[in-house]
Amino acid sequence: MKKILKWVGLGVLILGALWAAAFFVKSNGKSAIEYETHNPFISSIEKKTVATGKVIPEDEVEIKPQISGIIDKIYLEEGVTVKAGDLIAVIKVVPNEQALNQANGRVRNAELALNNAKIEYDRNKTLFDKGVISSQDFNNLALTYNQAQQEVKNARADYQIIRRGSAGGSSSANTNIRATVDGTILEIPVEEGDQVIQSNNFNDGTTIASIADLSKMIFEGKVDEGEVGKLEVGMPLEISLGAISDKKFDANLKFIAPKGVEEAGAVQFKIEGDVKVDESVMIRAGYSANASLILEKKDSILVIPEALLQFDKSTNKPYVEIATGEQQFERRDIEIGISDGVNVEIVSGLEKDDKVKQWNKTEPIKKGLEEDEEEDSEETAE
Template sequence: MKRTGTIITLLIIFTAAAVGIWYIYSKDLEDPEVYQTETASEQTIIKETVATGNIVPKEEINIKPNISGVIDKIHVEAGEFVEAGDLIAEIKVVPNINSLTSAKNSIAAQQTSVETARLAMENQKAIYDRQKTLFDKGVISANDFDLAQNNYNNAVQRYKQEQVALRGNQQNFDIIKTGTTSGLSEYANTNVRATVSGMVLDVPVKEGNQVIEANNFNEGTSIATIADVTKMIFEGKVDESEVGKIKEGLPLEITVGAYDNRKYEAILDYIAPKGVAENGAIQFSIKGTLKEIEKDSAFVRAGLSANASIILDKADSVLSVKEGLIQYDPETKQPYVEIAIGDQTFERRDVTLGLSDGIYVEIKDGISKEDKLKIWNPLKAPQGRGGYGG
C-alpha cells in the first residue's frame, strides 16, 4: 500500500512539473505586447455636411418676341456675350387674316368718316364766307358772325381729327401686315433685342421656326436665354437629418468635379421651408451664392454638377489627436488618454474634447503637445526570439 501511494504521489508531482514547463514554454512562445505612442499636433478641424446639386446662373432672362411670326434671321449663337439692346433675331410677320381684314375694314370706315368731315367743313366754310360778307356790310350782328366762325373752326378741327385717326388705322394695318410702319422702324416689333447684358446660354429656335408673342393666354416663344455668368449660384438638396444643423449665412465650399475638383467659395442664403419626398426621404432645397467669378477665370458652365460642403463649425490650428487615441471610462463615460511615463508604462489622463471631424478631435484641456499618447493596438514582436524560437 505504501508503495502504491508513493507511486501516485510521484506521478502527481511529475504531471504538475510537466504542465508547469509546458505553460512556461507556451507563454515564452507568445510575442509580448508592445505599444507605440503618438503625440498631439495642431490641426484645422472642420465640421461639415455635404449637399449635391448644380451650378446655375443667379438670373436667366428669356427673350420673347412682341409679335407673332416666323424667324427670318438669327444674329447670335449660344456662348456669345451681348449687351442690352443688341439685335438677337429678326421676325418675318405672317399676318392673321381676321386681324388684317378687320384693320382693312377699319380703314374703309375711317375714310368714310374723313370724307363726311371734309364735306361738313366745306359746308361750314361756305356759311362762314356768307356770314362774313353780311357782317362786313353791317347786315348781321357780331353774335351771328361769331357763331358761324365757331362752327367753321369746329368743323376744321373735326376734319383734322378724322385724318389723324385714318393715319392711325393705316399704321395699324401696316403693323399687322409687316410688323412695322413708316416713322417707327427703329421700334419695329420684328427686331428682337437683348433686354440685359450677359452670355447667350441657349438659342432654342432656328430660322424658319414660327414664334408666338407673349400675351394673357400664352407665355410666348423663347428666342434666347441670357444670363450674367459672373453671378452664379449653387442649387442643391439636403436630407432632413441634416437640415436642422444648417442655417442661412453659413459658408459653402463648392467643388466642381468637371474642373479637376476646383473649389469655389459661396454663402448659403436660402433653405426651403418645405421638404419634398424623394426616394423615401424628405429633401430640402438650398441655394448658395458664389462669390463673383472673374470673366478671365475658368468659365463655369451653367448646369454643371457640384458638391457643396456646408461648414457647420471650424477650429483653426488647435491641439488635436486622432479619434482612435481617445478612450472612455465604462462607468462615467469620461474621455481619457494614456500618457507614457516610462518604457511601456502608461498613466491615465482625463481630457476635455472640443470639435471633431471624425478623424481628428480637438483637445481643449488635459495634455500638452509634448505628451506621448498610447496607441491602443499593440504591436507584436518578431517571431524567433529566445531559446525556443525556430
C-alpha cells in the same frame, strides 16, 4: 518483428516529445508586444459639410415675342456676348384673315368719313370767308375734319401692324426680336421656320433666346436637415467645380430655404451662395459643383488622433489607455468634443504629458505568427 515495431514506436514518441519541447521553448522565447504611445497636442479643428449642386447665372432672362408668327431669320448664335438692343431674330407675321378683313373695313369706313368731312369743311369755309357762319360753327367743322384725318391714319397703321407686324418698319417693330439686357446668349431653342406664339396674359409665349451675365454666378445646392440648423447667412463657402478641378472659388451663403423637400427619405434644404468669379476662368452655366461649409471651428485646443479612442460596449462612452510604466497601461474615461475625422477634441480627462496607447498592433503579431508557422513546417519537412 514485434521488437522492431516497439522500437519504432518508441522512436516516434521521443521525436514528438522533442518537437513539442522545441516549439514550447521557441514560443516562450518570443519578445513581448511593445505598444507605441502618443501625447495629446494643441491644434485647430474644423468640422465641415459638403453640399452638392451646380453653378448657375444669378439672373437669366428669356426673350419672348410680342407677336405670333414664323421665325424668318436668326442673326446671332449661342455663346455670343450681346448688348441690350442687339437684334437677335426677325419674325414673319402670318396674319389672321378675319382680323385682317376687319382692319381693312375700318380703313374704308375711315376714308369715307374723311371724304364727307372734307366736303363739309370746304363748303363751310367759303361761307365763313363771306361772313355767313360764325367762327364757332366753322371751328367745330374743322375739328371734325381733323379727327377724320387722324382716324384714317390710325386705321391704316392698325392694318399694317396686323398684316406685317409693324406700322412702318421701324427698329422697334414687334417683328424684331432684340436683347433686353447685356450678357451672353445661353440658348436659342428655336430655328428658322419655327412657329412662335406671342407672350400674353394667358400664355408665357415661345422662348426665342435666353440671356445671362456669366460674370454674376451663384451656387445652388442642398443640405441635409441635420446640418441646416448650423448654417447662417453670410457664412463663407469654398466652391469646387467638376469641370475645373485645379481651382477653388470663394462664395458667401446668401439664402437658406425656409422649407425643406423630402428626397429619398431625407429632408433637404435649398441653399444659395454668391460666387466670386475669376475673370481669367470661363465658368459656364450649369457646371456641377460642391460647396464646402465650415459648420464649427475651434482654435488652439487639446486633441488626439481619433484612432486612439475606444468605446465602452455597455455605455458607449469613450476611453483611452494611459501609460503608467514600461508597457503598463490603465484605462481612463475621457470627454470628447468636435472631430474632423482625423483628430478629436479632448474636453476633459487628459493632459499634454499623458502618453496614450496606440491600439493598431494586430498586423505585426499576425506577421510573426506566419513566420513561426513557416519555420515549423520547414523543420517538420526535414
